[in-house]
Amino acid sequence: MPSTFPVSLPVTLAAPDMPVPHAPLIRLENVTLTRGGRVVLDDISLEIAERRVGLIGTNGSGKSSLVRLLNGLLAADKGRITVHGLDAHEKASELPRTVGFIFQNPDHQIIFPTVAEEIAFSLEQAGMPRRQAAKEAVPALARFERAHWAERPVHALSEGEKQFLCIIAVLVMTPSLLILDEPFSSLDLPTRRRLEALVAGLDQQVILVAHELDAFAGYERVIWLHEGRVRGDGPPGEVVPAYRSFAEALA
Numbered sequence: 001m002p003s004t005f006p007v008s009l010p011v012t013l014a015a016p017d018m019p020v021p022h023a024p025l026i027r028l029e030n031v032t033l034t035r036g037g038r039v040v041l042d043d044i045s046l047e048i049a050e051r052r053v054g055l056i057g058t059n060g061s062g063k064s065s066l067v068r069l070l071n072g073l074l075a076a077d078k079g080r081i082t083v084h085g086l087d088a089h090e091k092a093s094e095l096p097r098t099v100g101f102i103f104q105n106p107d108h109q110i111i112f113p114t115v116a117e118e119i120a121f122s123l124e125q126a127g128m129p130r131r132q133a134a135k136e137a138v139p140a141l142a143r144f145e146r147a148h149w150a151e152r153p154v155h156a157l158s159e160g161e162k163q164f165l166c167i168i169a170v171l172v173m174t175p176s177l178l179i180l181d182e183p184f185s186s187l188d189l190p191t192r193r194r195l196e197a198l199v200a201g202l203d204q205q206v207i208l209v210a211h212e213l214d215a216f217a218g219y220e221r222v223i224w225l226h227e228g229r230v231r232g233d234g235p236p237g238e239v240v241p242a243y244r245s246f247a248e249a250l251a
């Protein structure tokens with residue numbers, strides 16, 4: 001079995017002297033979200049067109065809540081959200097096809113017993129008829145050099161392999177935005193690095209929520225949330241050290 005994740009993915013990388021094309025726009029206008037009777041996002045306004053965006057903040061600062069608004073898992077109490085042209089309120093049912101979401105725990109995403117069944121389900125979710133989806137699952141895995149996983153029981157995969165399967169299952173639905181909510185928390189360093197490299201090579205706009213601050217190397221923008229408000233926003237070289245000092249002072 002290959003010991004590394006594939007590098008030959010559907011990738012479009014700009015040459016070093018070419019401007020990086022902007023991703024389609026995500027816009028939040030005066031967004032407020034209440035959970036359990038508490039305001040957890042407070043009048044947030046953001047425009048996000050960068051292709052690689054990090055989201056940081058201490059526990060409970062509102063990161064997961066914010067990204068869940070972008071794929072319709074949560075609905076804002078106030079304000080307006082548009083994601084790649086879709087109004088999150090009016091087009092909530094269309095968001096899952098546009099926004100691929102990777103959870104911290106792969107077991108919260110994977111529902112079928114075998115790898116091929118999981119991929120077939122994703123293809124079906126993307127609109128493919130069931131019989132065709134069942135046939136296309138192995139070719140889809142082959143595009144990620146994982147055709148040999150098709151009949152493997154999901155429970156026999158390692159945590160890193162399961163997380164990789166989750167990413168494949170989302171990518172076969174061809175979303176234009178990929179959100180990863182603390183996807184590396186339970187992974188060892190080599191596995192984390194492989195998945196980071198995989199994500200770095202993707203075409204899609206990516207929003208990564210992570211506590212591992214070195215994960216944002218090469219990112220264009222990092223947004224720091226604190227108590228439901230934006231406390232920092234800019235290049236990782238500015239925002240990450242400011243957040244690190246703040247977080248260390250709390251320890």
Ligand SMILES: Nc1ncnc2c1ncn2[C@@H]1O[C@H](COP(=O)(O)OP(=O)(O)OP(=O)(O)O)[C@@H](O)[C@H]1O
Nearest residue numbers: 035036038040057058059060061062063064065066
């Ligand atoms: N299901 C829920 N019901 C009620 N309140 C919730 C729920 N989930 C989260 N919250 C609250 O919303 C606030 C923001 O939580 P959120 O999970 O968005 O933070 P986070 O920044 O992602 O935290 P972490 O780094 O711990 O994952 C917290 O005060 C939390 O207690």
